[in-house]
Amino acid sequence: MEFKISKDLIQQLEQLIQNRDDRQLEVLLNDLHHADIAEILDELDFDEATYIFKVLDSEKTAEILLELEDDLRENILSRLSPKEIAEELDELETNDAADIIAELSKDRKVEVISELQDAEHAKDIVDLLRYKEDTAGGIMHKELVKVNENWNVLTCVKEMRVQAENISKVHSIYVVDDEDRLKGRLSLKDLLTTSTKTPISEVYIRKLNSVKVDTEDVEVARIMQKYDLEAIPVTDELGRLVGRITIDDILDVIKDEADKDYQLAAGITQDVEANDSILELTKARLPWLLIGMVIEIIASFVLKSNESAFQKYSTLIIFVPLLSATAGNIGVQASAIVVQGLANGTLKKFSRSYFSKEIAVAMISGTIISLLLLGYHSFMYQQYQVGLAISISIIVVILFAATLGTLVPLFLHKNKIDPAIATGPFVSTTNDVFGIILYFWIAQMILGF
Amino acid sequence: MEFKISKDLIQQLEQLIQNRDDRQLEVLLNDLHHADIAEILDELDFDEATYIFKVLDSEKTAEILLELEDDLRENILSRLSPKEIAEELDELETNDAADIIAELSKDRKVEVISELQDAEHAKDIVDLLRYKEDTAGGIMHKELVKVNENWNVLTCVKEMRVQAENISKVHSIYVVDDEDRLKGRLSLKDLLTTSTKTPISEVYIRKLNSVKVDTEDVEVARIMQKYDLEAIPVTDELGRLVGRITIDDILDVIKDEADKDYQLAAGITQDVEANDSILELTKARLPWLLIGMVIEIIASFVLKSNESAFQKYSTLIIFVPLLSATAGNIGVQASAIVVQGLANGTLKKFSRSYFSKEIAVAMISGTIISLLLLGYHSFMYQQYQVGLAISISIIVVILFAATLGTLVPLFLHKNKIDPAIATGPFVSTTNDVFGIILYFWIAQMILGF
Known part of the structure; x- marks a missing residue:
């Protein structure tokens, strides 16, 4: 039952469009599900897609319209008259029709609504337009x-x-x-x-x-x-x-919510997609990059002020990337588990037992990493005291990052901020910087520079 | 209609349990939805939860069992005889019953199955146990x-x-x-x-x-x-x-899939939760930390071999954390958009137009960051040539990270590996290291050390 778009099918369609063979096009497409046709239209170029769209009847095209990617839908709608759009909307469920109207410009909105034939349907659609997108009113439909x-x-x-x-x-x-x-x-x-x-x-x-x-x-x-x-x-x-x-109305809500967490973790604000414009993509990404940059400038001060130390103990500086990456990684891991715990209800607020568990995990991981690093450093550089300083400070940094990683999302959640931000670049770069500060501070105590 | 567990309710229940007032307990709980009772049991301590569980009749407890958190369910099941478990299962839909049986030990499984009263139901359940968890057979039910x-x-x-x-x-x-x-x-x-x-x-x-x-x-x-x-x-x-x-059977599949991406991005393998054991949590996290560590050891070599350079131009080294964090961040952003594009079908394979767009985004972000950094460095340290070297190399590093971030998930996807790995620590630390290599290489060309 699986549908896969074949190259043959696409070529066949393109040929039929060239020949203006509307009849054959209809025969070929009428048997397909509207979701499949939408997938085909997304593959064709814009003129071809519009041509096919105009060949099919509105009962089918209305459903296709819903399944198209945003930019193609926008393009096709811009080529239809208000009356033609209204014909499509008359075929749709109220909430789907309202969603499409919401995408139109203010003037077109009014024109399209005035062209709707079914008065009851029109009333319902207008009614739905009143509600905010992210409320029950915004996702409900009138059909019941x-x-x-x-x-x-x-x-x-x-x-x-x-x-x-x-x-x-x-x-x-x-x-x-x-x-x-x-x-x-x-x-x-x-x-x-x-x-x-x-x-x-x-x-x-x-x-x-x-x-x-x-x-x-x-x-x-x-x-x-x-x-x-x-x-x-x-x-x-x-x-x-x-x-x-x-x-099925809330399926999208669930997916969007999950996507949002993932995007926050990856340092992307706003809901952007691969087919958004360069400007939109940049706007969603640049702020996090700049925040990361500002935070890392603090790291540059820390390094600058410890210049004499790492000119004396050169291996100290070369493990900075390792140390900050480890701190960042463990912090994000700790936060991610808290974020998911908050989302699925396993975790509701700060719990001493959960916190102790996290510290235990960090302690075990930290000890293993620290011992491996101590062995490696001793073998490579034979500076045992420096190796000891590095390996002790990495445990401390790991414990600190795990603590911060656990507490920050809980704090954000308590203050009604999306805790998934904690798994994003803001907190991981902060962890970097704190890690570097702690690192030099401990090294200084041990090596006495 | 919202249900919120109140402290009063919990205290009242605890009091009733202490007084062994089964009758009043039943009155209080019978009006509640099984999902709400499960939420209450999760809040109580284990003995109290078991006590309530035994007071309620199996029609209700069977549904509650499904909603409980894993460890509480496991605990309660361990206190029930095979006959009692079978009574619960007789009340459940085939796939839910099969899921619970799958959690039991091998011996208990056989015992419980032999105690099932409804022969037809038992046959259906046994039939479902044959299928792998992540297939249609594993999530379907027999009721139709x-x-x-x-x-x-x-x-x-x-x-x-x-x-x-x-x-x-x-x-x-x-x-x-x-x-x-x-x-x-x-x-x-x-x-x-x-x-x-x-x-x-x-x-x-x-x-x-x-x-x-x-x-x-x-x-x-x-x-x-x-x-x-x-x-x-x-x-x-x-x-x-x-x-x-x-x-509703696939709702969990959709959520699990989204959770998995998020966890991979956060550097957690396996599906762990806040209430898993220390060992499980460590097993899911340590491998990524170790991989990150090994990769960052390469970074230590790069720094070591450029020691003379940063002893001469000291500001070169202090911007390493900034540089590697920026490379890591932009790489993860680029990957995340590709991963989501692949998941929702906006992106199917390598596309030149998408790649150009990503490069444009990286170019814009890179230029802005680079100019800011150049200004900052010139103002702070007055070493214009070094500032130029840093700012030029950061653009190159950003372009490189964006390229890697775009291509790696596409490559993984093509080779049937979950592309979300690309947003995790493995790729971000790799980006770190490549960033540092490029940085010193470009600085060397400009400064000629």
């Missing part, structure tokens, strides 16, 4: 099945069929009162096994998880995962049912 | 609704009701032939709107995504996300329907 608590099962089944027409996945039927306030839910199963005259109020389940429109999207994701929910209703300030979030 | 293509709609609906009894989420009804081979699927909607005498073969949808038992779990996750599927059937070598994977 709801029934009034005063109906009976028969009315309910009839209404349900009408409502379910446009909904791909029903999941739950929500029960509301006359004011549209969420009261509970009905299971499809119960509906099938209850007499048709039974009032809904007698069969519906009153206990129900829900979130507010302004609940943060990551919190929605956490709740849905914890309680293993495939869908959750969203209510407004008055408790009225205004939308629904399904598990 | 299937009908024979030779039945009519009426038989189908009857059969479905029986089968659906034990299934929380139906999603799709699969259609098989007499040999149990997967032929297609039926939608609930069609079933409701078709005359009861219609043969199934006339209404079912023949086009259907499916995966093989040995498909890798990450591939299953990719397919389900791409085609926006909430469930996918799994077939064996003969095309027989053997299980089903739902979207």
Whole structure:
């Protein structure tokens, strides 16, 4: 069942485009899933992609539009008239349509909205545009099945069929009162096994998880995962049912969250991607490089002020890169485990037992590294006292880096800052510098320079 | 709807446990969701948690067991007899039961399996134990609704009701032939709107995504996300329907995959967590530290062999940490964007246009950093020629690190190695060392030492 774009297929399509053979193009593409077609369009050049897009009918292209990479979508949208865009949006679910509208310029937004044919759909889309992107309101859709608590099962089944027409996945039927306030839910199963005259109020389940429109999207994701929910209703300030979030909506939230940690660890702010512009990529990266540079300038002072020491004991300076890299590495390791512990709930705040464990790990690793280094240095340079100074200070530096690596993310977390920053360049360069300071300080005590 | 464990609740529970007030405990806990109870048990000490566990009935405890942290689960299981464990497993879905059995020792496994009451369920569980953890077989469950293509709609609906009894989420009804081979699927909607005498073969949808038992779990996750599927059937070598994977099963796969990248970037192998043992944590971390150490020993040679140079131009050495940190940072940034591009499909292989973009970003960042450094060095130390040497070499080093950072993950990916390794300590320390080599080489050319 796996779909792989073949070179043959691409060549065949390019040939058909050249020949303007729309009929054959349709035959070839109609059998494919819209996600596969989007993958093909991403491979073609822009004019070819636009050509194919115009050949296919809007039922298919609307779904394709969602799957395209950002820049291709932007390009194609710029070539469509507001009326054509509106036709695409009429085919989409409310939240997907709202996402696309949000990408348009202010003027085009208004034009496109005025061209939407289905008034109810248009109202829902406009409604969704009000919510902030990273809230339940921003990721929910309007499509859901709801029934009034005063109906009976028969009315309910009839209404349900009408409502379910446009909904791909029903999941739950929500029960509301006359004011549209969420009261509970009905299971499809119960509906099938209850007499048709039974009032809904007698069969519906009153206990129900829900979130507010302004609940943060990551919190929605956490709740849905914890309680293993495939869908959750969203209510407004008055408790009225205004939308629904399904598990595929939060899949992106979960992935984005994980990506963000990874990017922070790699020293990238903002959510950039390989196909972003040079300017965007630079803006996301340069700040961390500059911060790292400023911190390392402190290191240059430390080295400068110890110049006489390493002119006397030359092997002292040559192990600085080793020492600072080790400090950086162990600090990042310690932070990463804390960050993940905070994310998955294994760790909630500072815990003495966890801290002791981390120190034990650092102690073991530090001792092994230190002994290896002592042996190596003694063998290579035969300056036993200098070797001793280096190996003792590396243990101290490792313990210090592990401590800092554990405490910094906990501190950031407590102050509502994303702790993943601790695994990024800011903390690792800080560790570098502290490592170098400690190193010379201990060496000075032992060697007495 | 949010649940937060309060100190009051914990104290109240501890009091009830001390008083052996089982009745009140049940009243207090029965209203809570099993995921919330698991969270509470994780907070209590081990004896208290076990006490509560034994008070609750197995329908509830089975679900709690799944949600507990690994070590608490292990502890509780060790206090239960094989018969008691089997009772818990009888309440669980096949894949959850199989996961728990997989955690038991070899002897206990056999004992527990022999105590399972529901023969059909036991067979399914044993069947699932055969598959490797990271394949479709390893994450699928046996619970699904299937009908024979030779039945009519009426038989189908009857059969479905029986089968659906034990299934929380139906999603799709699969259609098989007499040999149990997967032929297609039926939608609930069609079933409701078709005359009861219609043969199934006339209404079912023949086009259907499916995966093989040995498909890798990450591939299953990719397919389900791409085609926006909430469930996918799994077939064996003969095309027989053997299980089903739902979207919540792959949620963990997606999260684990993201976590793995993050851990590799932080220099941690193996999937360790904050609550793992000291030994496990050390085993996951020490190798990277040692690799980093060995690589940095090369740096010590480079410094050693340039000793005379930095005794003459002392500011040369003091900027080594700055230089190597910058090289490391930019290399990791470059790699991280490639790694994410490969993961989300924006980047598939080496692309000249992407590479040029990366070089442009590096060139801009490099120029800015270099000019700042030149100004700073000139102001501080008034050795203009040395300042020039440092600032020129930092541009070269940055370009080199960006190149390496871009190419290494692409190379790893091509050779089927996880490219996220490139954002870890191995590549960043390598960048350090290359940076230092280049630095002295360029300085030598300019200053002529």
